[in-house]
Amino acid sequence: MTDDRLIIAGREFKSRLWVGTGKYKDFAETKKAIELSGADVVTVAVRRVNITDRSKENLLDYIDPKKYTILPNTAGCYTVEDAVRYSRLARAAGVSDLVKLEVLGDERTLFPDTAGLIEAAKILIKEGFIVLPYTNDDPIVAQKLVDVGCPAVMPLAAPIGSGLGIRNPYNLKIIMEMIKVPIIVDAGVGTASDAAFAMELGADAVLMNTAIAGAQDPLAMAEAMKYAVHAGRLAYKAGRIPRKLYATASSPIEGML
Amino acid sequence: MQNAVKIHVNGEERAWRSGTTVADLLTELDIKTERVAVELNLEILDRAAFGQRQIKDGDRVEIMSFIGGGSF
Numbered sequence: 001m002t003d004d005r006l007i008i009a010g011r012e013f014k015s016r017l018w019v020g021t022g023k024y025k026d027f028a029e030t031k032k033a034i035e036l037s038g039a040d041v042v043t044v045a046v047r048r049v050n051i052t053d054r055s056k057e058n059l060l061d062y063i064d065p066k067k068y069t070i071l072p073n074t075a076g077c078y079t080v081e082d083a084v085r086y087s088r089l090a091r092a093a094g095v096s097d098l099v100k101l102e103v104l105g106d107e108r109t110l111f112p113d114t115a116g117l118i119e120a121a122k123i124l125i126k127e128g129f130i131v132l133p134y135t136n137d138d139p140i141v142a143q144k145l146v147d148v149g150c151p152a153v154m155p156l157a158a159p160i161g162s163g164l165g166i167r168n169p170y171n172l173k174i175i176m177e178m179i180k181v182p183i184i185v186d187a188g189v190g191t192a193s194d195a196a197f198a199m200e201l202g203a204d205a206v207l208m209n210t211a212i213a214g215a216q217d218p219l220a221m222a223e224a225m226k227y228a229v230h231a232g233r234l235a236y237k238a239g240r241i242p243r244k245l246y247a248t249a250s251s252p253i254e255g256m257l
Numbered sequence: 258m259q260n261a262v263k264i265h266v267n268g269e270e271r272a273w274r275s276g277t278t279v280a281d282l283l284t285e286l287d288i289k290t291e292r293v294a295v296e297l298n299l300e301i302l303d304r305a306a307f308g309q310r311q312i313k314d315g316d317r318v319e320i321m322s323f324i325g326g327g328s329f
Contacts, residue, residue: 021325030325045326048267048319049293051286059325060292075326089321092294092301209326 004233006204008182009130009151013069015040016199017229018184020209024218027062033212034063037222041069043100043207045076046090065095071132073100074120078113083120087129099124100154100186102134110160114141118148125149134186137171142179152181154207157198158188161210165194169201176202192221192228199232200240262314273312280307282318294321 006013018041024030034042042063050056063070072090077083080103087099103120105113112135121131125148133145134154142153155175158164165188166172176183182204189195189208198206206229215221260275266282273282279295279302295302296319302310312318 024325027325043326044323046294046321047324047326049288049322051267051269051288051320058292059323070323072323073326088301089294089296089319090323092304093292093322094294094304095292095323 004237006182008132011069013040013205015229016205016233017195017225018043018071018205018207019212019222019225020207021059021063022209023213027057027059029218030059030213031062033218033222034068036219036226037212038226039068041071041205041207043071043073043209046072046074046086046093069098070095071098071100073134074102076104077102078104080116080120080123083116084123087120087124088127091129096130097128098130098132100132100134112136112156114138117141118144121145121150122148132184137168137175139171139174139178142175142183146179146181150181152184152204153179154184154186156187157185157194158190160187161214162188163190163211163214164188165190166197166201169197172198172203173201192224195225195228196232196235199229200235202236203232205229262312262316264312264315265317267318267320275311275313277312278308279310279312279318282312283307283320286320288320292322295319296321 006016015038017037017039019034019037019039020043021030074083074086077086083103090099103113103116105111114136117133121133124131131150132152132154133150135141137155145153158167184205184207185198185203186207189211195206212218212221262273262275264271264273283290298317
């Protein structure tokens with residue numbers, strides 16, 4: 001599948017698995033897990049620098065921005081104002097114009113506030129950002145995000161960190177059929193089969209963090225996810241057989257006694 | 258003679274000297290300028306301005322960087 005490249009806003013991505021960098025034991029484990037996953041896009045959060053303990057290492061000392069596409073997010077932002085402020089800070093910190101836009105609506109579910117999301121996307125796109133929005137599995141909202149200029153849409157599979165897997169494959173499928181930009185299934189994946197399923201549905205990529213970082217053996221899970229995403233993509237391209245209620249023999253009748 | 262001023266850096270009150278710049282503050286805090294963003298009284302500064310922008314009494318400075326994170 002060497003010609004099967006993912007292109008978003010003119011940028012080419014080698015990997016269809018994107019990973020977050022939170023919740024790992026330490027930076028060494030983060031780095032190793034990312035390497036094993038084969039991901040070339042990694043998400044990071046924007047936070048205050050620890051000014052009292054300067055001995056703390058920097059994540060980007062481990063994750064080389066020349067080797068990976070660093071995708072800053074607006075994780076933890078519940079208002080349009082905050083999401084816009086964090087996006088601007090991320091850009092000022094100097095990685096790129098890319099932002100994974102989150103405007104959250106509720107602390108318990110971490111579901112997106114889709115009205116706020118569209119509003120924030122509009123503001124940021126006007127300022128030249130490449131906005132990749134974390135959104136609900138709602139095809140209409142996904143289309144509105146494309147209409148305001150998002151070059152890809154990132155619908156959730158299930159609540160962030162829940163590990164529930166693909167909760168609404170039919171909505172995701174509708175999004176994939178209706179929306180003419182790349183669809184990255186983001187959040188909710190629990191294990192490798194979930195990632196494969198998302199790709200079989202026709203997702204262009206899958207983004208995950210907790211499923212790898214929270215596994216008992218994050219490094220083994222990182223590798224499992226690499227194969228799952230690859231297998232799912234291949235299966236999607238191959239075209240699965242239709243589901244039928246009754247059996248169809250796979251050996252010929254001819255030649256039987 | 259530099260006068261003592263009080264500023265807030267990342268939410269913490271600190272004694273500081275007037276007549277110094279954002280770049281001076283970053284140097285004092287041992288923070289490398291690459292990969293940080295600085296917000297001075299809610300205005301995000303260009304990195305090129307760090308050496309020019311003076312810090313005054315009562316200023317609120319936010320120094321932000323990237324940390325590990327997926328979604329929130």
